Amino acid sequence: MSAANEPVPFEAFEGGAYLHGTKADLAAGDLLVPGRESNFEQGRLTNFVYFTATLDAAAWGAELAAGEGHGRIYIVEPVGDFEDDPNVTHKRFPGNPTMSFRSREPVRVVGEVRDWVGHSREKMRAMRDGLDALKRQGSAQIED
Template sequence: MSATLDDGPFFHGSIADLRVGELLTAGRRSNYRPEVVMNHIYFTALPDGAGLAAEIAAELAGGDATPRVYLVEPVGEFEDDPNVTDKKFPGNPTRSYRSRDPLRVLGEVTEWTRQTPESLRAWKERITALRSDERGQIIN
């Protein structure tokens, strides 16, 4: 299935300090809903999308964490991320994906469009509000 979805390159946003060759795996708590353990690892073909995810994760962690974007390689099958595909955006314009299989870290990316402090506060408020709203449920 995933062979026809996208050829990449692919990116993962995180606050984790990772090394080349490390594998990112499912089974960690969601950055957006910490009570949910994720069945998938998420990634995108857009470095700015991964940067946004990393910056939101840092903001939700209290703002002291360092947002990082990694160039990654899926080691198995992947699918469109149903949390944004068709549920929020027709098709997959965000080129967002998820996999039950690991992602291999190929390197760190340092260039992406950074969010303003005001934008990050707005994202944090939006995500906090969604936590108590049924529409904010994660398709896990």
């Protein structure tokens, strides 16, 4: 895979649409709701639904999500209030350049991005190594 085809960090997706990356098999009209098992911590129920306006962040979500099968990226529409995701905006990227958000309200699936290209093996390995290091240090807590 060419790095030129990979998602570009901090670049808004087409038309300003919101995206959600996961391994779940969803359909248009489905609602993502808080209180379900986390995509990233087995046995943990989430208090929020997370989404982004960048293909890069959605691809990370799809690629790193727990579960079997391939990652999927859905176009979503929040049905209520939402806020910047403090796990990214305050801890790593002040100002929210990843355009990452969360909501206690449902988020509706309105479509799927089918032709996306994921991150290179090297970037995936580096991300997983970094996440593993955070877990070992006890710094991988999700502010939920």
